[in-house]
Amino acid sequence: MNTPESPSARRQRSRQQLLEVIRRENGVTRADLSLITGLSRSAVAEAVQDLMNERLIAEDVLAAGGRGVGRGRPSALLVASGGDGYVVGIDFDHERVTVAVAQIDGQIRAEEHAAVNVDSEAAAALDVAAGMVHRLLGQTGMTLSEIRAVAAGVPAPLDVKSSRIHQASVLSGWVGLDPARELADRLGRPVVIGNDADLGAAGELRFGVAKGARDFIYVKASEGIGAGLVLGGAVYRGATGAAGEIGHTRLGEQGAWCRCGNRGCLETVVSSTLVRQLMREIGLPPARDEIFPLAEVARHPVTGRFIAEAGRTLGRVLADLSNCLNPALIVLGGELGTAGEALADGVRESINRYAQPTVASAVEVKLAALGLRSELLGAVGLAGQHALLEI
Ligand SMILES: [Zn+2]
Structure with a gap:
């Protein structure tokens, strides 16, 4: 006959289980921990306090307007900490x-x-x-x-x-x-x-506008267009790692040839390469090689049209993707993301027009808070997670 587990052994086991989840996840609330582990809220609260006292985890605040904010007291995100280096x-x-x-x-x-x-x-x-x-x-x-x-x-x-x-x-x-x-x-x-x-998704999730989000899409819109999909709190990579390659969504049978061998891909009509090309064609040479952020370009009467249209076209693809995935948030990053609200407005317009009403009303569209550094900070966050998993 098995001897029943003592309360202290049970507490130790809960503590270890929670620590592993917090180190693996990119910021979780106490409520998330209860859902993920099946432990009661009181058991979670007790173990979390132990782990905070030992400085193995720390509290981080949710982004303004994010999940858990606005209904009563905002719930804090728990992140792994501890260890020098x-x-x-x-x-x-x-x-x-x-x-x-x-x-x-x-x-x-x-x-x-x-x-x-x-x-x-x-x-x-x-x-x-x-x-x-x-x-x-x-x-x-x-x-x-x-x-x-x-x-x-x-x-x-x-x-x-x-x-x-x-x-x-x-x-x-x-x-x-x-x-x-x-x-x-x-x-x-x-x-x-x-x-x-x-x-990029990991960077915005840990340090940017997606703090605390469990279901969101990060779009890196630069020379090419790729999406990072966070579903149920985890990055979804697909069977072979190619999930989120939305740049090759075909918009029609005709259109320019794409580097993938198809015609009419999203990337052939929406990319920062095309912004540069248009700027050259209308004699709008950049003052320096570095043309980002694109806020000024978005205000120009000609290039501004391109940015707005790029937003609407990208939004059509994101409307279909939203119908599939029902995200709570879409984050626009990459070089085109630096164009600001002019791009985001176009995306919102198409999502409101083409996504199912219940899907469209559930999704917020925001600009990447970290600008062109989302990917770099995501790499820093990932390295930190791996360092802590080694403990
Ligand atoms: Zn393509």
Whole structure:
């Protein structure tokens, strides 16, 4: 006959179970913990207090207007903490690499970016990123041994099983590469890799406008368009890791040829490349290479039309996706997201017009709070989560 579990053993087991969930999730409320673990609210409250006393977890506030705000007292988000040490986040975009050294809780200590042709020169981009890590560590007086985890985002779908890039049409120079291993070889630290839109979603979930959201879509609208899907509180990657590639939604039989081999894809009519092209055509040269944020472009009588139309077209695709997934929130990020409300208004207009009324009324459309840094901060957050899982 089994001896019944003592109250202290039960409490210890609940505590461990909750700690594991909090380390795995990207911010949960006490109510979420009760739902996820099946433990009673009082058991959750007691164990959470123990974990906070031991500084293994901390409270974070929900974003204004977010879930749990507005009905009585806002419920705080619980996030993993504890442990000294630092992490590195790396964001590989198509034409630039950004690296940040941060504390485990996400506070940035140093950050820099460099222009490099990421798409076709994989080895050079990886070397540049590794060099930047060494330089930032030197600037801050740290050594690699203090870095507990590294996370990097790449702008291509990653195979779920192998974490390799297998789609030749996006990052031609990276096909077959194992970016995590390549970086780990260069840095001598554990590296975890993610898709850029998934990391953008993670960044907004942990530090931005999506704090506390359980069902939301993050859209990275830059040269290409990808979505990070957070469903039931977890990033959804699909059977092979290609979920959320909304840039290749076909808008019609005709239209321009897309790099994927089809015609009329969303990316062929909505992209930051087209904004640059239009600016050149109407003699609106950027004052400098860096044309972002696009707020001024959105106010121009010609390019402003493009931004509004881009928002409506993107919104048509997001209306269909919303009918499938019924999200509570859509976050617009990437280079086009920097155009501001002009883009968001177009998206809202199409969602209200084309999504089912119950779906449209449930979804809020917001601009990424972290601007072009959502992916980088998502990488920092992911590295922090991995560092804490190692404890
Ligand atoms: Zn396509």
